[in-house]
Amino acid sequence: MRADLWTYRVQGDAILSAQYRKMASTILQLERNSGHQWKELRLKMEEWPMSPAGYEYLRHIPFIDTTFLVYVL
Amino acid sequence: MSTNPWDHFWLRTVPPHALALTRIALGLYLLVYAGLYVPNISMVFSKEGLVFPLYFDPPSVLSSIIIYWTFLACIIGLTLGAFYRISVFGTITIALYLWQLQLHGFPTSYNRILLFCLLVLLFSGAQRTLSFDQWRRSGSIWHWEPVSILPQRLIALQITVTFLGVSLQKWWLPHWKGGEILAYSYISRWSTPLSRWYARLPLTLVHYGFIVWTVKIFQPLCAIGIWFPRFRLLSFCFLSSFLILIGAMLSIWWFVFVIPAFILFYSPEDVFLWCRVRSASRIPEKPVKHTK
Numbered sequence: 001m002r003a004d005l006w007t008y009r010v011q012g013d014a015i016l017s018a019q020y021r022k023m024a025s026t027i028l029q030l031e032r033n034s035g036h037q038w039k040e041l042r043l044k045m046e047e048w049p050m051s052p053a054g055y056e057y058l059r060h061i062p063f064i065d066t067t068f069l070v071y072v073l
Numbered sequence: 074m075s076t077n078p079w080d081h082f083w084l085r086t087v088p089p090h091a092l093a094l095t096r097i098a099l100g101l102y103l104l105v106y107a108g109l110y111v112p113n114i115s116m117v118f119s120k121e122g123l124v125f126p127l128y129f130d131p132p133s134v135l136s137s138i139i140i141y142w143t144f145l146a147c148i149i150g151l152t153l154g155a156f157y158r159i160s161v162f163g164t165i166t167i168a169l170y171l172w173q174l175q176l177h178g179f180p181t182s183y184n185r186i187l188l189f190c191l192l193v194l195l196f197s198g199a200q201r202t203l204s205f206d207q208w209r210r211s212g213s214i215w216h217w218e219p220v221s222i223l224p225q226r227l228i229a230l231q232i233t234v235t236f237l238g239v240s241l242q243k244w245w246l247p248h249w250k251g252g253e254i255l256a257y258s259y260i261s262r263w264s265t266p267l268s269r270w271y272a273r274l275p276l277t278l279v280h281y282g283f284i285v286w287t288v289k290i291f292q293p294l295c296a297i298g299i300w301f302p303r304f305r306l307l308s309f310c311f312l313s314s315f316l317i318l319i320g321a322m323l324s325i326w327w328f329v330f331v332i333p334a335f336i337l338f339y340s341p342e343d344v345f346l347w348c349r350v351r352s353a354s355r356i357p358e359k360p361v362k363h364t365k
Contacts, residue, residue, distance in 0.1 A: 007127070007177045019125060026123055050260040052272040 003045075017070065024072040043069040082226070088345035088360070089220040091336050092199035093154070095228070098333030099190060100152025103164070106327070107145055114141045117175050127173040140167060151194075154204020161195045182235075183327040189231055190334070197224035202356075215352065216361035222341060229300075229337045236296035236312065243289050252281025258323055268322040288315065299338045309335050 008019040020043055028041045045067040051057040116122035119137035120130065132140060144167040150160025165188065172184065198220030200206045208214045243249040256278060259268040295311045298304035313332045320326035336344060349356045 005125070005178055008125075022125070023123065030121070030123075050257060052260045052269050054269065055262055055264060 020070045021072060024070050028072055040071065040073050042071050045069055083223055085222050086219040087222045087225070087341035089198055089201040089217055089341075090203070090348045090356075091339065091341045091344040092194070092197050092220065092225055093201070093203040094336055094344070094348075095334050096154065096194060096199040097152055097203065099187075099194070099330055100148055102330040103148045103187075104145070104152065107141075107148060111141070111145075114138055118171060124175055125178060126175075127177055129170070129173060131174055140170070143167065144171070151191075154200035154206050157200035157204065157206050158195060161191055165191050165195070181327070183330075186231065186235060187330070190228055193224045193227050193231075197221075199224075211361045213361075215355045216357065217345075219360050225337045225341060228334060232331055232334060232337075233296045233300070235331075237293055240289065240293035240296065243285075243292070249285060249289065252278045252283070252285050255281045255285050263323045263325065265322060265324055271322065299335065305338060309338075 005016060005019050005023075008016045024041050024043045028038055031038045031041075046059070047065045047067075048056075048059045048063045110117055113122075114137055115134045118124065118141060119132055119134045121134050122131070124131040131137070143163065147160045147163035147167065150156050151164055168184075168188070168191075176184065198218070201220055202217035203214055205214070207216055207218075210216075210218075248254045256272065258264070259272040264272070291311055292315065295304075295308035299308035299312065313335070316328050316332055320329055345356075349358070
C-alpha cells in the first residue's frame with residue numbers, strides 16, 4: 001500500500017484527508033467482512049530516525065514521532 | 074541506402090534483430106514485474122482491496138483476476154512476438170488501467186519510460202524476426218524482414234535524455250552537493266541488507282561525496298558517450314554498473330530493463346552480424362521476401 005498517497009498529497013490537505021478517511025473506512029469494512037468485530041479505527045503516521053542497523057531498528061519510543069491522520073467508526 | 078547522413082542515421086532500412094532482442098528482454102522483464110503482483114491481485118486491483126482509483130471504479134475480484142491474466146497473456150504475446158500488435162496494444166491499455174487503479178500512488182519514472190518504449194515498439198516491426206508471427210508469415214523464426222531504424226533511434230534517444238535529465242537533477246538540487254544524500258539513502262527505507270552493511274563500514278562523508286561526484290560527472294558523459302563507438306563499451310559498463318548498483322543498494326531495480334536496451338545504441342547491421350554468427354548461420358543473410 002502506498003501509505004503516503006502522493007497523488008492526493010499534491011492536491012492539498014482536504015483531498016488528502018478525504019482519501020485517508022476513505023482508506024480507514026475501507027480497512028474497517030474489510031476487517032468486518034473478515035469476521036473481525038472492530039468498532040473503530042485510527043490511522044496515524046509514524047516517523048523515526050534512520051539507522052544503519054536496519055529500517056525499523058529505532059522504531060521504538062522515544063524515537064517515534066506520531067502524526068494523527070483520521071478516526072472512523 | 075540514402076547518401077544523406079541525416080536520413081541514413083534516422084530513416085534507413087535495417088535488420089530488426091536489435092529491436093527483436095530488446096522486445097524479448099523487455100517482455101521478460103515485464104513478466105517478472107507484473108508477476109510480482111499475482112499473489113495480491115484482489116487486494117491491489119479489485120474492489121475487495123485497498124484501491125484508490127483516479128477515474129474508473131475497481132472491478133470485482135473475478136474481473137480483476139481475468140483482467141490481470143489477460144495482461145500477463147498480452148505480455149507473453151509481446152515477448153514471443155505472437156499476435157504482436159494486439160499483444161502490445163493490450164499490454165499498454167491494461168497497464169494504463171491498472172496504473173489509474175493503484176500504481177499512480179507510487180511516483181514511478183520507470184513506468185513512463187516503459188510506456189514510451191511500448192508505444193514505440195507497437196509500430197516498430199520488432200516482431201519481424203525471432204518471433205511467432207514471423208514463423209506464421211514465412212515458416213521460420215530465423216527469417217527476417219527489414220524495418221525502419223527510426224524506432225530504435227527514438228528509444229535510444231529517450232534513454233539518453235533520461236540519463237541526462239537525472240544528471241541535471243543531481244547538478245541542480247542542493248542535496249546533491251556532497252555525500253550526505255548517499256549516506257542517508259543507504260540507511261533509508263530504500264536500503265537493502267547490502268547497503269546497510271556498506272553504511273556500517275568505517276567510511277567518511279568524503280568517500281560518499283566521491284561516489285556522488287563520480288556519478289554526477291560520468292553519468293551525463295556516458296549518456297552521450299554511448300553513441301560513439303570509441304566510448305560505447307566504457308559507457309555501457311558504467312551505466313550498467315550504475316543501474317545494477319541502484320538495484321542492489323537502493324531497491325530501485327526497475328531500471329534494469331534499460332541494460333539490454335543498450336543494444337539499441339549499436340549499429341543494427343553489427344547486431345545482425347553478431348546474431349548471425351551465434352545462430353550458426355540459421356539466420357539467413359538476405360531478408361525473406363515472402364510476406365502475408
